[in-house]
Amino acid sequence: MSTADAKGLKQMRNYAKVFDGIITNQKIDDVDKLKKMFNYTSRQFIEQSQREAELSRAMGDEASHQQEQVRAGAMEAAREMFEHCYRYLTGDRGRNIWDE
Numbered sequence: 001m002s003t004a005d006a007k008g009l010k011q012m013r014n015y016a017k018v019f020d021g022i023i024t025n026q027k028i029d030d031v032d033k034l035k036k037m038f039n040y041t042s043r044q045f046i047e048q049s050q051r052e053a054e055l056s057r058a059m060g061d062e063a064s065h066q067q068e069q070v071r072a073g074a075m076e077a078a079r080e081m082f083e084h085c086y087r088y089l090t091g092d093r094g095r096n097i098w099d100e
Contacts, residue, residue, distance in 0.1 A: 035086055039098050042079050046072045
């Protein structure tokens with residue numbers, strides 16, 4: 001197994017552990033479980049894209065740097081769309097929905 005494959009498998013196991021903890025929490029309704037799962041995965045995606053962007057920039061690969069910035073920006077936009085839908089569904093207009 002390659003290092004990249006091992007890293008991917010470890011990440012998948014970590015996702016499963018986090019998701020299982022969220023899903024089995026009986027104190028949280030399904031909409032908030034979905035919110036927590038999306039928050040976790042989207043933050044991971046953004047953080048990975050930001051790391052890749054910094055690495056690309058350090059290596060002088062401006063095209064990859066910009067591509068990773070676009071990926072992170074697209075996920076930020078998806079988070080905003082999710083937040084809009086969540087607020088519409090739940091009527092929650094107050095706090096930042098991502099704060100735990």
